[in-house]
Amino acid sequence: MRLYKSSKGQWVGTQRDAQRYFPRDWEETEVPVSKEYLIEFLNVHKVGATQTEKRVGVYTHPYGKPIAPDPEQIDPEAYSWVSWAYETLRRGDKAEALKMLEKGLSKQKELMNDA
Numbered sequence: 001m002r003l004y005k006s007s008k009g010q011w012v013g014t015q016r017d018a019q020r021y022f023p024r025d026w027e028e029t030e031v032p033v034s035k036e037y038l039i040e041f042l043n044v045h046k047v048g049a050t051q052t053e054k055r056v057g058v059y060t061h062p063y064g065k066p067i068a069p070d071p072e073q074i075d076p077e078a079y080s081w082v083s084w085a086y087e088t089l090r091r092g093d094k095a096e097a098l099k100m101l102e103k104g105l106s107k108q109k110e111l112m113n114d115a
Contacts, residue, residue, distance in 0.1 A: 001031045001038075011045075078107035 004018035004026050012018050018026040032038050081104030089097035
């Protein structure tokens with residue numbers, strides 16, 4: 001099995017994601033497939049360890065990009081809901097997309113009210 005790591009220590013599971021998030025700045029890493037060794041590998045290399053820190057008015061995206069809570073920025077969780085809503089709308093499920101979009105926008109509103 002393979003994972004892909006950036007020079008900053010960020011991990012993704014597909015080559016496509018590595019190309020998207022770390023253009024020309026990643027290396028392929030062979031990962032053990034047995035459960036025992038895989039868990040050990042993931043723990044030693046801190047794969048999947050969150051880098052999100054909540055400080056006053058400053059957030060960090062899982063890929064290390066700083067995110068400031070201002071109207072021009074979107075919270076990562078809100079972005080996830082909005083992206084999912086868009087994909088659902090593209091599949092033609094307007095009602096479900098609207099629900100997801102409302103969740104994403106309410107998450108963003110919460111972030112702006114907390115700031």
